[in-house]
Amino acid sequence: MSILDINKIRKDFPILDEKVNGRDLVYFDNAATTQKPTIVLEALSNYYGHYNANIHRGIHFLAEKATSAFEDSRTTIQKFLNAAHKEEIIFTYGTTDGINLVAQTYGRKFLKEGDEIIISTLEHHSNIVPWQMLCEEKGCVLKVIPIDDKGDLLLEEYEKMLSEKTKFVSVVHVSNALGTINDVKFIIDKAHAVGAKVLIDGAQASSHITIDVQELDTDFYAFSAHKLFGPTGMGVLYGKSDVLNAMPPYRGGGEMIKEVTFEKTTYNELPYKFEAGTPNIADVVAVKFAIDYINELGKENIAAYEDELLKYATEQLSEISGLRIVGQAKEKVSVVSFVLDGVHPQDVGVILDQQGVAVRTGHHCTQPLMNRLGLPGTSRASFAVYNTIQEIDKLVAGIHKVKKMVL
Amino acid sequence: MTINAIQDEIIEEFELFDDWEGKYEYIIDLGKKLPKLSDEFKTEDNIIKGCQSIVWLHAYKQDGKIHFEADSEAIIVKGLVSMLVKVMTNHTPEEIANADLYFIDKVGLASHLAQTRSNGLASMVKQMKAYGIAYQAND
Ligand SMILES: Cc1ncc(COP(=O)(O)O)c(C=O)c1O
Numbered sequence: 001m002s003i004l005d006i007n008k009i010r011k012d013f014p015i016l017d018e019k020v021n022g023r024d025l026v027y028f029d030n031a032a033t034t035q036k037p038t039i040v041l042e043a044l045s046n047y048y049g050h051y052n053a054n055i056h057r058g059i060h061f062l063a064e065k066a067t068s069a070f071e072d073s074r075t076t077i078q079k080f081l082n083a084a085h086k087e088e089i090i091f092t093y094g095t096t097d098g099i100n101l102v103a104q105t106y107g108r109k110f111l112k113e114g115d116e117i118i119i120s121t122l123e124h125h126s127n128i129v130p131w132q133m134l135c136e137e138k139g140c141v142l143k144v145i146p147i148d149d150k151g152d153l154l155l156e157e158y159e160k161m162l163s164e165k166t167k168f169v170s171v172v173h174v175s176n177a178l179g180t181i182n183d184v185k186f187i188i189d190k191a192h193a194v195g196a197k198v199l200i201d202g203a204q205a206s207s208h209i210t211i212d213v214q215e216l217d218t219d220f221y222a223f224s225a226h227k228l229f230g231p232t233g234m235g236v237l238y239g240k241s242d243v244l245n246a247m248p249p250y251r252g253g254g255e256m257i258k259e260v261t262f263e264k265t266t267y268n269e270l271p272y273k274f275e276a277g278t279p280n281i282a283d284v285v286a287v288k289f290a291i292d293y294i295n296e297l298g299k300e301n302i303a304a305y306e307d308e309l310l311k312y313a314t315e316q317l318s319e320i321s322g323l324r325i326v327g328q329a330k331e332k333v334s335v336v337s338f339v340l341d342g343v344h345p346q347d348v349g350v351i352l353d354q355q356g357v358a359v360r361t362g363h364h365c366t367q368p369l370m371n372r373l374g375l376p377g378t379s380r381a382s383f384a385v386y387n388t389i390q391e392i393d394k395l396v397a398g399i400h401k402v403k404k405m406v407l
Numbered sequence: 408m409t410i411n412a413i414q415d416e417i418i419e420e421f422e423l424f425d426d427w428e429g430k431y432e433y434i435i436d437l438g439k440k441l442p443k444l445s446d447e448f449k450t451e452d453n454i455i456k457g458c459q460s461i462v463w464l465h466a467y468k469q470d471g472k473i474h475f476e477a478d479s480e481a482i483i484v485k486g487l488v489s490m491l492v493k494v495m496t497n498h499t500p501e502e503i504a505n506a507d508l509y510f511i512d513k514v515g516l517a518s519h520l521a522q523t524r525s526n527g528l529a530s531m532v533k534q535m536k537a538y539g540i541a542y543q544a545n546d
Binding site: 021343344345346347350351354361362376377405406 | 427428431432435459460461480481482483484
């Protein structure tokens with residue numbers, strides 16, 4: 001049994017009281033986005049209601065209060081990732097934005113024709129397309145680490161791909177579609193051994209796994225606040241300071257400059273060099289509260305409880321005849337993707353929705369992965385700390401109803 | 408029967424259902440009864456874009472009227488598509504181009520027209536009307 005009081009935790013998330021199609025909401029789409037606890041909602045309304053001001057420029061009371069709340073968030077995130085320096089934390093609008101930033105600045109400056117970029121079969125489109133765009137522009141070559149049928153990366157194939165031509169490796173920490181936890185430490189070390197830089201897409205990992213960017217020794221780490229109980233449209237790019245310093249700025253505008261004349265502009269230092277314009281102040285301020293919330297529960301406790309849910313769901317779903325769990329990697333987070341014989345995933349989703357159960361269906365923004373698995377898509381239930389065993393029972397009953405109605 | 412008379416008939420049928428299960432079982436049944444679209448018409452060009460499941464729509468004109476045949480991988484979408492075909496098939500291009508499809512809303516399936524559903528019913532309606540307009544222009 002978990003040492004967390006799940007009923008108490010559920011009360012922290014007001015949306016869980018919502019009714020959907022007349023039923024209690026069962027929210028199993030946490031890999032898409034998590035729900036927000038009251039303290040995050042209050043942080044947002046407090047900011048707008050009590051100290052909304054533009055940051056870093058004003059000298060009045062509100063501006064200073066807003067600036068210090070904004071910078072407090074940076075410190076909180078620095079600790080959350082165990083980054084060596086505060087200025088290595090760049091605020092973005094999400095994982096996608098962070099990856100594009102790196103591809104468009106580091107990539108455009110340092111990669112050239114014939115250089116190789118390695119990604120994996122498990123990637124989300126947001127860790128595929130920015131590299132394809134770069135390859136198209138620069139004539140780089142994209143290489144893809146294959147997987148086995150269970151959804152684990154074939155790391156021996158990865159090792160064979162590495163050479164002095166490899167200049168960049170960008171791999172997902174945790175697969176959103178299958179839940180696979182990748183051995184990113186191994187991937188990073190091997191990439192560094194051939195002199196390549198590494199970005200880890202941490203969109204799905206940040207809420208489940210303790211991240212230590214110094215121990216990983218990764219050059220970049222990107223994630224989104226909305227997947228860890230924080231607001232949408234806010235994310236983080238971690239980068240090693242020497243690498244970030246060597247990169248050209250991304251967007252031009254206010255905040256990111258030191259001095260502007262019509263002849264020449266000098267750029268601000270880190271992290272502001274990469275934060276042009278008025279940032280998403282409210283959401284940055286609020287993310288601190290989401291991370292405090294996670295820290296208070298304890299990431300290990302959260303992970304242990306989610307593992308219980310995963311184990312229970314895996315057992316229960318495996319017993320349904322005609323159901324096949326897609327993704328049975330050695331190490332997984334609390335994500336269960338499945339297909340039902342003779343039933344299209346969309347039908348599963350529609351009928352579960354009628355019963356108040358929210359799952360994700362389709363390709364999960366991982367079309368190349370679905371092609372590799374030979375599937376049009378899957379249905380995916382992904383769990384968070386506020387989910388319960390009873391809710392999994394509702395999912396199971398819901399799937400039985402799908403079979404009864406469709407088959 | 409006119410497009411509106413067929414719509415009214417469907418609305419009446421749906422009044423029999425007092426819960427979602429009856430309604431969806433009926434739609435699934437319609438999906439199962441819809442004749443399979445022959446493979447020669449399951450072409451790339453006939454795929455309706457913007458659907459989570461693949462939906463094919465084939466149209467042809469005969470004796471001044473447009474006929475539709477359709478299919479989908481997903482059974483609920485297929486049922487919905489079957490209703491659209493029933494309403495829209497065998498009418499003149501003008502009637503199709505100008506049709507006001509109120510039945511979807513009236514039978515409580517409007518959410519299936521929303522973009523978020525990404526099942527492309529809205530795209531399907533648009534495509535049917537586009538055929539209406541195109542065949543008008545051909546006349
Ligand atoms: C593995 C992975 N990478 C990247 C993303 C993109 O995140 P965002 O849409 O917040 O930029 C997601 C979100 O679904 C994801 O799951």
